[in-house]
């Protein structure tokens with residue numbers, strides 16, 4: 587493969603795995619219960635709350651409209667911290683139990699990158715502990731060796747849609763933005779990558795299945811399917827999934843297709 591594509595920068599929540607609906611949301615509800623709070627987030631409400639990036643920030647946003655949340659800002663912050671901490675512990679248990687698997691086609695593409703020398707990084711606003719729990723459960727104990735850089739929520743001052751997570755990843759990898767491709771699932775994630783001039787591919791997740799997304803070089807339903815992509819994929823020499831060659835071809839043609847809506 588002769589290509590300018592040197593590194594894939596992976597979002598985690600929604601892109602590597604459908605962590606939101608069946609992981610973080612469930613863990614938040616368990617944490618509310620464990621702390622004696624009557625609050626519960628249904629599937630639809632949690633989808634609305636995903637407009638706010640960051641679990642603690644999301645909780646504070648929800649508390650702002652609740653009459654039964656603490657009134658004093660310091661008490662509200664302390665409760666949000668306690669719930670979020672408990673949520674993350676419970677999230678770790680959920681993923682360790684094998685309840686959240688990688689989206690189909692993800693492991694194959696990661697393997698292909700490893701064997702063909704395309705560098706890998708994680709660019710997420712969730713915590714390092716949450717990333718570790720998910721990837722250890724799904725890739726095994728040597729998961730960290732797969733990635734040259736892990737940029738997580740605690741590494742940035744501003745979470746996505748701020749581009750900081752991407753600018754830090756570029757610095758750590760010592761590559762230019764146009765040598766990379768970000769993989770994302772949400773409008774906020776796309777905005778973060780675009781803000782750092784990194785071209786983006788979108789694999790639509792459950793919560794952002796129909797969200798308006800602008801500025802991606804390719805959008806499709808998932809890496810396990812060759813149908814439903816814009817730009818459309820040609821026959822892939824017998825491949826039944828999206829391959830690294832497909833990504834390299836979209837990347838090569840990025841100027842022709844970057845106006846994609």
Ligand code: XBP
Pocket residue numbers: 597598599600606610638639640641642709710711712713716739746772774775
């Ligand atoms: C992910 C997030 C995170 C997760 C929960 O966004 O917004 O907040 O929902 O993780 P992205 P934390 O996929 O764009 O990185 O509770 O650790 O924040």
Ligand code: MG
Pocket residue numbers: 597598599600601770771772775
């Ligand atoms: Mg995401």
